[in-house]
Amino acid sequence: MDCCKVGKLILTLRQEKGMTQKALADAMNISDRTISKWERGVGCPDVSLLRGLSDILEVDVEKILSGDLRPNDIDRGNMKKIKFYVCPDCGNILFCTGDNEISCCGRRLTPLVPQDEDSYHRIHVDEIENDYYVTLEHEMSKQHYITFAAYVTSDRVLLMKLYPEQAAEIRFPVMHKGELYVCCNKHGLIKKLKNCK
Ligand SMILES: [Zn+2]
Ligand SMILES: [Zn+2]
Helix, strand or coil: CCHHHHHHHHHHHHHHCCCCHHHHHHHHCCCHHHHHHHHCCCCCCCHHHHHHHHHHHCCCHHHHHHCCCCCCCCCCCCHHHCEEEECCCCCCEEEECCCCCCEECCEECCCCCCEECCHHHCCEEEEECCEEEEECCCCCCCCCCEEEEEEEECCCEEEEECCCCCCCEEEEECCCCEEEEEEECCCEEEECCCCEC
């Protein structure tokens, strides 16, 4: 542990929270002299205090230990980098646009890798009134069905959840240039090859 780096990080996070040394010390049931020592790099927090510190400052223990809170990826707002995740336990659908660590139900999730359409996962798009009418000739049984569809443009993600026994059809409002994804519970994420207009 580099006490100087750790101390600087604690100082920064404490100030972000608008807490005084005394307030942080009180929250942790320790003396404010201890906080002052850490922040000056004179000593590092005892391992037994890290959990409490991480809860109050709302950062991972690992981040405190590394003394470094650099963002994961400076490009992290880029919608072209969107990644989808589905939790195998609860079915939760998550997405992010950076190299974040995504977890659910206590497991770290790996991003779904988009595949091309195949004959069974062909995505048809018709423009009806002001909507894209998206259909698939895919079964919608409990064992095998389309779980969600997502339309991603440079500034928004529209996600539609589907359920078994429904029809495999979704309507999205027509938006400018975007990319269309569908997800099958057995075959994973499929990206439409030709972009919508
Ligand atoms: Zn989950
Ligand atoms: Zn399928």
